[in-house]
Amino acid sequence: MKILERTITLTGGRNGSLKTETSGLELKMAMPVEMGGKVVPGATNPEELFALGYAACFSSSLEYLLKSERLRYKEIKVVAKTSLINNEATGFHFELDVALKVVGIEEAILSPYIEKAKAFCPFSKAIKGNVEVRFSTLA
DSSP states (O other): OOOOOOOEEEESGGGSEEEETTTOOEEEEOOOGGGTOOOOTTEEOHHHHHHHHHHHHHHHHHHHHHHHTTOOOSEEEEEEEEEEEEETTTEEEEEEEEEEEEETSOHHHHHHHHHHHHHHOHHHHHHTTTSEEEEEEOO
16 A cells, blocks of 8 residues: 655644645635635635645546546646535535536546546545535536
8 A cells, every 4th residue: 555645734723824844835824804804915725725625636536537548638627616604503514516627528428437536536535425516517
């Protein structure tokens, strides 16, 4: 079994900063305006990072499956939108809308690979049963 580990350090919470150990990527964090935060140019938040992580992981999984079947394509585009829902009875939870397009593969051929990628993607496995994920295709 191969294990890929990555470490990030977050200092200061929602209005702090984070740094990745491997790549040295540094990001500023800022609470979203909708939650009482201020606009901080170049800053991100957990909601954006969740969408980013899911989009990257899902597209990577889809790419892996397509390449393993030697299906040729030009580009994979994934747009992920995270919604943070505040339910007074149960607290906060995520919902995720994922729109995608694979240039060079017809939708009828692509559709089963999307289903396979949902079952293959580590992010999908991690959130299964906890986050409603809706898929659609980009025009």
